[in-house]
Amino acid sequence: MADSLLGPGASATVSVPIISLDVTMRRYISKAAAKSQVEFDYDGPSMKTSVPGPRSQELTKQLGDIQNVGAVNFFCNYEESRGNYLVDVDNNRMLDIYTQISSIPIGYNHPALLKLMANPNHLSTLVNRPALGILPPENFPDKLTESLLSVAPSGMTRVQTMACGSCSNENAYKAMFIWYRNKERGHSTPSGDDLSTCMINQAPGCPDLSILSFMGAFHGRTLGCLATTHSKAIHKLDVPSFDWPIAPFPRLQYPLEEFTKENTQEEAHCLEEVEDLIVKWRQKGKPVAGIVIEPIQAEGGDNHASPDFFRSLRNIARKHGCAFHVDEVQTGGGSTGKFWAHEHWGMDDPADIVSFSKKLLTGGYFHKDELQADQPYRIFNTWMGDPSKNLLLAEVLNVIRRENLLEEVTRSGKALLNGLYALQAQYPGMLSRARGQGTFCAIDICDDATRNSILLKARDKGVLLGGCGDRSIRFRPALVFKEYHVHLFLNIFNDVLNQHK
Secondary structure, three states: HHHHOOOOOOOOOOOOOOOOEEOOOOOEEEEEOOOOOOOOOOOOOOOOOOOOOHHHHHHHHEEEOOOOOOOOOOEEEEOOOOOOOEEEEOOEEEEOOOOHHHHOOEOOOHHHHHHHHHHHHHHHHHHOOOOOOOOOOOHHHHHHHHHHHOOOOOOOEEHHHHEEEHHHHHHHHHHHHHHHHHOOOOOOOOOOHHHHHHHHOOOOOOOOEEEEEOOOOOOOOOOHHHOOOOOOHHHHOOOOOOOOOOOOOOOOOHHHHOOHHHHHHHHHHHHHHHHHHHHHHOOOOOEEEEEEEOOEEEEOOOEEEOOHHHHHHHHHHHHOEEEEEOOOOOOOOOOOOEEEEOHHHOOOOOOOOEEEHHOOOOOEEEHHHHHHHOOOOOOOOOOOOOOHHHHHHHHHHHHHOOOOOHHHHHHEEEEEHHEEEEEHHHHHHEEEEEEEEEEEEEEOOOOOHHHHHHHHHHHHEEEEEEOOOOOOOOOOOOOOOOOOHHHHHHHHHHHHHHHHO
């Protein structure tokens, strides 16, 4: 395991230093001098106060007079944040392995993005936000081609921009419903009855269609998305919802190589349940127009399934005439080692719709030609995205290519996962089920209370992490998170775990 880790200060352009692991797992030992690999990075965490510090507490009280602040962790100084490090208003500097819920692609204040924003030719893009559906700017087609279409999923040449993940999924659902009804009618012209009944929320104009989702899924907090979100009760409580089918998502046993038979049976059972639900809902008069799924269930606990599972699910959607929607809001953008997590499935035709947001800085969805809205204003809102975010995204993609960041993610992810395996072996009563693709990793803690205590102690030692599911810790670093940073993190994390023994 240790031979796969680069030590502090190791560069991808020099030979790998010899690293050994001491018998108590207290430290990773490297003969290389400590030095950051990211030019605009700091050299490590620096903690001045506990978190939240006095200034953060003062600001939280101030904001509390205006809004609910129950979810606020602390206030940040974004001007002083750099690379993989987030600085708070009390001048605490933390290694950020959560990155604004997985939404910072190339670190804080990347020089390439600062240079882009300093260009006076971009001022009009920044100060004028158009209603893109009716009055797009002259360069909008070129900018979409340069940014989003340059990373389009296999088989897709169309993209609809939106503002965030929830509204991306919400409008993708609408696109699936519109497509399904046009398919049922055999044409796109609604009847007079369709037009009159939709105005009073009745069929046939408002058809009783459904979308199949999976237990543990998170697809957003808007009304339609909430009907397909099943990760935490607090998201859904008191909000009316739709009677839509919910299939079980595979609960794999780890280590995977020791439970091949059991996991294959589990996935087969879940696929069988999907087909049963599609048939059942059709018989109920609520046919399934689409299936929505995350390549890795993130908020729900970093739940994985095999490529075979997703390939079979894609075939089930085809068999039953359902659209297949892959939600890449959290997994898209490179953190799994490929730009899209669904690329790990090895399919030429992986989906009908792929939604995105977070690391892509804007929201939206790619789609097949047949899911194009058939009339204006059907998929529409005032802004439908933001050209300034496409401008930033084009430069982010340039940096990813220029610096070979997907290859870096693969290397760093291997080091991170190997380190988690080692810690799991060292603390078997506390840690289990280390898993991940690229740096999109997670590990389970023995219980929720211990998980939350570990998150807080790690934060006070200068490492920001996030929880997910019932008792998991998820790792969501930026794409500029190097093996050096993995090394730094593992040392600190081990110290925190050692305090809990």
